[in-house]
Amino acid sequence: MPEPFVVIGGDAAGLSAASKCKRESPDRDVIVFEKGQWVSYAHCGEPYFVKGEVDKLENLLSLTPADIEERDIDLRRGHEVVAVDPDAGTVTVEGPNGKFEQPYGDLLVATGARAVTGPIEGHELDGAFPLHGLDDAAAIRAFLLDPSEDALADVGGEDFVDRERVERFGAMTAPETAAIVGGGYVGVEMAEALSAHSLDVHVFQRSGHLLSPFGEAVGEAVAEELREQGVTLHLGEEVERLAGDGRVERLECEGGTALDIDLAVVGVGVVPNTDLLDGTEVELGADGAVAVDEYGETSVDGIYAAGDCAKDDHTVTGESAWVPLGLTANRAGRAVGTTVASDPTPVGSVAGTAVVKAFEQECGRVGLLEDGAREAGFDPVSETITTRSRSGYYPGAAETTVTLVADRASERLLGGTIVGTDRAAVRIDTVATALEADMTVDELERADLAYAPPFSPVWDPILVAAKVLNGKLKD
Known part of the structure; x- marks a missing residue:
């Protein structure tokens, strides 16, 4: 029987990995160490809890400790892993009853990120x-x-x-x-x-x-x-x-x-929580995030990293990038759990797809914009258009602004943004899908997107932007 699969961190990546490994390999011992009391919760819901749209803190939990226990996962809250010894195959844990060493067969570092407060003086004041x-x-x-x-x-x-x-x-x-x-x-x-x-x-x-x-x-x-x-x-x-x-x-x-x-x-901003890897041979990037291969494994055999503490391959550049986002963490954790259970599964690439709500405005972004594209070695061409979200005669139509960026030589789509008040944010998923498919602007323009007056004009805002950018590329 192998040593336990030990997971450091009890949130998105950590518990996704633990749950998937236990499901695929039910006889394997799985131990999750979480230094705090909260596990498996929605970071992104916190502003809406403060606002009052989410009633209670427990509404933000995806899994309770009782749910995790039912999955036969050994969850230990209030236990902080303070050191990793790859040669001995152990982690050092500080818990309510003191410090101890825990052996592992495979280890996942899913310690997330922490908020940056410095160098602002006085950030520790009450209020x-x-x-x-x-x-x-x-x-x-x-x-x-x-x-x-x-x-x-x-x-x-x-x-x-x-x-x-x-x-x-x-x-x-x-x-x-x-x-x-x-x-x-x-x-x-x-x-x-x-x-x-x-x-x-x-x-x-x-x-x-x-x-x-x-x-x-x-x-x-x-x-x-x-x-x-x-x-x-x-x-x-x-x-x-x-x-x-x-x-x-x-x-x-x-x-x-x-x-x-x-x-x-x-x-x-935030920075990766990777201090516990100090003194090990686990490779970190200049930003402090853990470098991993396509399966989430670090430079040390048997040690994996996933979530907001780890890098991923960027969909557009193919280079390693640190893009801490919720879906990325869950997806990578699930893949690592499957890999540890003996079915190697890639963690997938990240395009930086993100959405945010600002009162009535919905905003989305994905891929590279002009400055990032130029830094990555592309020759970017961009176009910004404003059009309606639905057929103009149908109630509820609102202005929607789309920016698309492409590489001049290859005409490959590199990224885009969107903003508007009528279901604008979800439209960025069309651009994300196009990036995953490595589409050109011309190919995106010909995409067969749905049309009906309550949902979209004949030419969806994304198609309008692709059409205008395509014309610019052909000039």
Whole structure:
């Protein structure tokens, strides 16, 4: 009987791998170490919980510990793996009863990523939060409540939540003015969430436009939407410090801009959690993410990595890239679990397909935009069009803006973005599929997409963009 399949991390990639391995190889011992109390939860649902659209924390769980136990997986919460010894085939674990060594036959590192808060001074003050985990979401929502309300009853998840933190913030005077540091996914979604609580919301973004990975057209549309919804934008402003006497009271920027605040959300990015691999021969990239082969195996035999701590091959460039996203984590974990159960399965490539909602605006992106394409060695050509989402005479039609990017020489499609208020985001999946199929713009233009007035004009917005870009390529 082989040594156990040991998984470090109890969220998307880790539990997908553990579940799949156990299903395919039921006699194999599978142990999952999770340093926290929450497992198998939806990171992407946290802003909607803060907003109040998701009622309780437990609604964000995909699997409960009881569900995992039913799958005959040995889940150990409150156990942190602090070191890996590939030569001995063991991991060092710190748990409630002390430190111990756990042997493994195969090992999966699925430790995810952690929020970046530095180099912003004062990010540790009360009232200043990252948003990277359900305990952060619970603390923010508790802080938004009137102190007379029962914070624990409101947030839910009492079996797992950090009760002391929720009760402490729930007892504080609710904030009135909020600063969001960073205009990416978290910043835009939290602007909507905090506005729903009638706060005066300010977003500070170091660059000149929001949602930088989505390109200029999307960033401008989202900025206009946020302003219309009463959010104040501070673009081109770099936050230097948060100040206050124990609790955040003021935000200060390098250029001299200052604002009195009583809540701050710092969402300036994430970095891979790979410190436990220090001193091993597991290869890391310059970004700190784990390098893996097509099956998710690292440079050390028997050690795999998947999810937000690992790299994947990029669909467009074929090069290794770190693109931390939810589907990628689940898919890669499932593939690793199948491989460990003796059926080698590729983890698949990643195109960076992502969507985000900014109040009424739906945004999507995939592949490479102009700057990224140029850096990858392509000669990019792009075109941006605006058209209607449905037949013009049918109720509900709305403007939809699409940008497509192609390589001039090969006319191969490289990427695209979309923004609009009428089911725009899901249309990016058409572009993602075209990238997976290595299609040219001409081939995309000829795609037989569905048409009926309630759903699309005769020429779907993606087809219109392909047609216009194709003409530009032929000039």
